[in-house]
Amino acid sequence: MSRDDLNPIIREAFGEPAEATDAQLLQDLQGQYPVDEVYAQFASLQADLKALADIPECQLTNERLKSAILSRGVKPKATLGWLRPALGMAATVAILASIWQINSLQPKVQPQQSEDVGGKLSPIGQGFAQKEGESDYAELLGNRVAEKTDQLHTALEQAEQDAGSALASQQTAPIRYSAKRVASRAVTRKASDIDQIAVVANLAVGSTLVGLDPSSAPAGMSTMALAGDQSANKTAMRGKQSSGDSVVVVQGSTAPGSSVNGAVEVKQDEVVYGG
Amino acid sequence: MKLFTAVSFLIALSTCMGQVGRTLPIGQDMTETWKGVEPSIARLLDESGQATGIATLIDAKGLFIAHRSSLNGSQAIGLLSGNIKCELSLIAEDKQTDLVLLQAKDWTEVSRSPISVSTASGPKVEVILASAAGPLKGYLTNRNQIGIMDQTGQSVPLLEVQMETPLYPVGGAAIISKSGELVGIIGAMLTSPAPNRIDLAELSRNNQFGPRGLTVTYAIAPLVLDRVVKGFRTESHQVLHPTIGLYWRKSDDGSIVVDRVAPNGPAASAGIMAGDIILQFQAKPVTDPVELAKLLFEKSPGDQIEITVLRNGEQLKKQVTVDVQSASENN
Numbered sequence: 236m237s238r239d240d241l242n243p244i245i246r247e248a249f250g251e252p253a254e255a256t257d258a259q260l261l262q263d264l265q266g267q268y269p270v271d272e273v274y275a276q277f278a279s280l281q282a283d284l285k286a287l288a289d290i291p292e293c294q295l296t297n298e299r300l301k302s303a304i305l306s307r308g309v310k311p312k313a314t315l316g317w318l319r320p321a322l323g324m325a326a327t328v329a330i331l332a333s334i335w336q337i338n339s340l341q342p343k344v345q346p347q348q349s350e351d352v353g354g355k356l357s358p359i360g361q362g363f364a365q366k367e368g369e370s371d372y373a374e375l376l377g378n379r380v381a382e383k384t385d386q387l388h389t390a391l392e393q394a395e396q397d398a399g400s401a402l403a404s405q406q407t408a409p410i411r412y413s414a415k416r417v418a419s420r421a422v423t424r425k426a427s428d429i430d431q432i433a434v435v436a437n438l439a440v441g442s443t444l445v446g447l448d449p450s451s452a453p454a455g456m457s458t459m460a461l462a463g464d465q466s467a468n469k470t471a472m473r474g475k476q477s478s479g480d481s482v483v484v485v486q487g488s489t490a491p492g493s494s495v496n497g498a499v500e501v502k503q504d505e506v507v508y509g510g
Numbered sequence: 511m512k513l514f515t516a517v518s519f520l521i522a523l524s525t526c527m528g529q530v531g532r533t534l535p536i537g538q539d540m541t542e543t544w545k546g547v548e549p550s551i552a553r554l555l556d557e558s559g560q561a562t563g564i565a566t567l568i569d570a571k572g573l574f575i576a577h578r579s580s581l582n583g584s585q586a587i588g589l590l591s592g593n594i595k596c597e598l599s600l601i602a603e604d605k606q607t608d609l610v611l612l613q614a615k616d617w618t619e620v621s622r623s624p625i626s627v628s629t630a631s632g633p634k635v636e637v638i639l640a641s642a643a644g645p646l647k648g649y650l651t652n653r654n655q656i657g658i659m660d661q662t663g664q665s666v667p668l669l670e671v672q673m674e675t676p677l678y679p680v681g682g683a684a685i686i687s688k689s690g691e692l693v694g695i696i697g698a699m700l701t702s703p704a705p706n707r708i709d710l711a712e713l714s715r716n717n718q719f720g721p722r723g724l725t726v727t728y729a730i731a732p733l734v735l736d737r738v739v740k741g742f743r744t745e746s747h748q749v750l751h752p753t754i755g756l757y758w759r760k761s762d763d764g765s766i767v768v769d770r771v772a773p774n775g776p777a778a779s780a781g782i783m784a785g786d787i788i789l790q791f792q793a794k795p796v797t798d799p800v801e802l803a804k805l806l807f808e809k810s811p812g813d814q815i816e817i818t819v820l821r822n823g824e825q826l827k828k829q830v831t832v833d834v835q836s837a838s839e840n841n
Contacts, residue, residue, distance in 0.1 A: 482800065483657040483668055483728055485698045495579050495681030496608070497701040498657075498728055507759045507769045508656075508799050509663040510806035 240264055241273070248277035249301050482506055536647045539688065540638055544645045546690045549622045551640045552588035554580050554598070561642040562586065563682035565598065565612050566692055567624050568739050572617025574598060575742060577695050578608040580642075580682035588614060590622070602747035604738050606662055606835065607730045608697055611742040625684075627739050628691035629732045637693060639673060641683035648673040648685065650693065656800050657698075657728060663757060664835070665803040667731035669694045674725075685729055692739075694729030733807060752811050753835035758788060760799045765789075768819070780828040782819060789825065790818035 243257035243264075264270050481500040488497055536544060550567040552574060563580020565588060567573070574588065584600035596619070602611035639646040649672045657668040671685060671694070685694040730738070734751075741749030755775020761767040766788040771778040788796060793816060796802050809815065813832040818825055 481655075482665075483655045483698070483700075485657050485659050485668075485728065486701075487660045489579065495577065495696060495727070496660075496698040498698040499701060503656075503800055504760045506658055507663065507757050508658065508665045508803050509757045510665050510754060510803055 240268070244270060244274050245277065245301070248274055249297050482508075536638055536645050537636065540636065540645075540647070543686065543688055543690050544638055544640075547625060547638075547640070547686050548645075549591045550625050551684065552590050552596070552598070553642055555587040555589055556582045559587075561589075563642050564640055564684060566640070566684045566695070567622055568692075569624050569743050570620060572596070572614030572619070573624075573742060574612040574614065575695065575739060576610055576612060577682035577697050578603065578610050579697075581610060581612075586612070588612075590619065594619065602742060602749075604741070604749040604751075606659065606664060606749070606751050607666070607734060607738055609695060609730070609735075609738050609742075611747055625686075625690070625692045627732055627736045628687060628689065628693065636688070637671070638686040639671070639680055639683040639696070640686055641680050646673060646680065646683070648680075650685070654731065655728065656803055662835075664751070664753070665806070667733055667804075667807055668698075668728045669731050671696060671727045671729060672725065673727070680725065680727060692735070693732060694735055696727045696729050698728040700726040700728070750811055751835040752806070752809050752813070752832045754806065754809075754815065754830050754832055756782065756830075758799055758802065761787075764797060766796060766799050766802060776830050776833045777817075777828075780817075780830040781826070782817065782828050782830070783821070786819035786821050786826075788817060789820050790816075792816055793818070 240260070243253070243260045245251070246253055246257060247261075261270060480503055482503050483498050484501050484506065486497045486499065489495060552565045552567070553561050554563045554565055554576065556562050562582050563576060565574035565576035565580065565586075568575045581600065586598045588596045588598045590596065596617065597615040598612040599615065600610055601613045604610070634652065635650040637648050637650050639648040651670045651672055653670045655668040655670055657666045658664070659666060669685070673680060680696055681699065683696045684692055685696065687693050729735075737751065738749050741747065753772075753775070754777045755772030756777040757769045757771070758766050759769050768777075768782060768784050768786040768788065770784045771782055788802065790796060791802060791805050796805070809832045811832050811834045815830045815832060817828045817830055819828060820826075
């Protein structure tokens with residue numbers, strides 16, 4: 236799916252005004268690509284970024300999210316196209332080869348009725364015969380075929396995935412502008428923090444905060460204000476954040492226990508400025 | 511265990527009560543300053559007589575400036591020194607800063623001097639916070655922050671004020687310098703971070719957070735406050751904030767990228783588009799988004815700005831005329 240093909244989907248996913256040709260383009264694409272899946276991926280990525288971003292909601296504009304998503308590149312489920320028949324043929328050949336291999340064992344198994352038949356068995360049949368005996372052999376052979384088939388299916392699935400990844404990587408990432416992923420970086424950092432949230436919550440609730448080993452602090456955590464019920468301890472906050480690396484986002488909602496607006500400090504690189 | 515919990519609760523309660531009842535004194539020299547400005551400060555009372563905030567006299571005609579949060583509705587009773595009361599009505603509002611203009615009805619208190627706007631500087635300057643609870647001691651820090659207003663998305667210069675009065679209602683308090691001039695009006699307070707934002711390393715070294723910690727608040731810097739006061743003093747009471755309708759951020763590669771432009775705004779009219787990389791401002795390279803914000807703070811409506819952007823590998827010079835931000839302009 237080319238970037239031009241993606242554009243009408245992007246416009247729809249991000250609520251941008253549709254262009255005159257969008258409806259026709261989307262209709263044409265429906266027959267060739269999983270348009271609905273691509274649209275769903277854009278929409279879910281947008282929601283995920285909003286949920287994970289470590290910055291105030293007011294700073295997560297549609298434009299910014301779009302930039303983050305597009306620069307990261309969306310890899311819709313690959314359509315195998317002409318590779319599908321080829322893979323099908325390869326699978327058929329592999330299955331036939333496997334059946335031939337299994338059938339080739341049969342004549343060697345049948346002489347099992349003689350006393351020395353065990354010594355003539357192929358390693359596979361020998362193992363079965365020695366362990367289970369003749370009456371169970373057919374069942375074990377069936378299991379073996381099933382096992383082989385499973386392996387083939389697994390191999391095929393892997394091949395499909397590899398082919399899909401190859402196709403996806405060949406698709407040009409739809410980078411509209413030279414903007415890099417700001418929000419996605421925040422998400423990356425936040426993702427590493429998520430595992431630590433429970434730990435932090437437990438520690439924050441606990442009564443023995445003093446004396447914690449500083450090295451136990453999650454590395455990904457941003458240094459923000461430490462606050463009491465209605466106030467924040469700026470002294471603590473400044474340990475890592477120098478005066479130059481944060482900006483204040485004045486929120487529309489009031490601060491708890493106060494009639495004035497709340498404010499949060501955010502790293503300079505994580506906000507959108509207006510002027 | 512229950513006894514321990516009960517005792518802990520009582521200790522915490524007594525601590526809080528002690529804080530609420532304790533008035534931090536202002537210094538002797540500041541006491542003289544307070545005496546000079548007190549006649550120009552009105553405590554705002556609601557219908558039930560409860561103090562909701564303060565307003566500061568900025569014009570001899572009986573015009574008071576206050577923060578929007580200090581007002582319940584559009585009317586208030588102003589309680590002046592000497593137990594003089596006056597009726598105050600909301601007549602103008604600046605949405606960019608949440609500051610409002612109040613007009614006193616039948617103003618006859620002409621002996622009360624309007625307070626002028628000024629700056630106070632220094633590494634840590636002691637100031638008076640004229641709050642609904644009375645004069646409080648505060649400190650202006652030298653952290654001249656850049657603020658971003660959630661409601662409008664606009665960047666504004668902020669003053670940071672710290673005080674050792676965590677439980678006082680300091681919202682809307684007027685910041686008075688030692689020379690008796692208005693430096694700012696408190697409009698925001700640093701709030702508690704989300705649990706995952708607490709830095710444990712710092713937490714272990716500092717056992718100061720909680721009721722006995724500092725309160726960190728923010729006020730619009732005098733640069734903007736002066737503009738608001740001047741606008742309020744005009745016949746139309748309109749405040750004209752400059753804008754070019756441009757929103758930008760830092761990209762991963764360190765460049766400044768245009769996030770979006772306000773529809774029909776000056777930047778859009780000049781042909782600047784989302785995704786453009788800002789290279790120069792007035793022919794000087796800019797790489798820091800904060801620096802760009804500060805450069806724009808200095809501009810006034812009508813100024814011409816040349817912004818050089820990079821688009822598809824091509825450098826483009828755009829001429830932008832600084833316009834006036836309409837009150838309704840929003841994100």
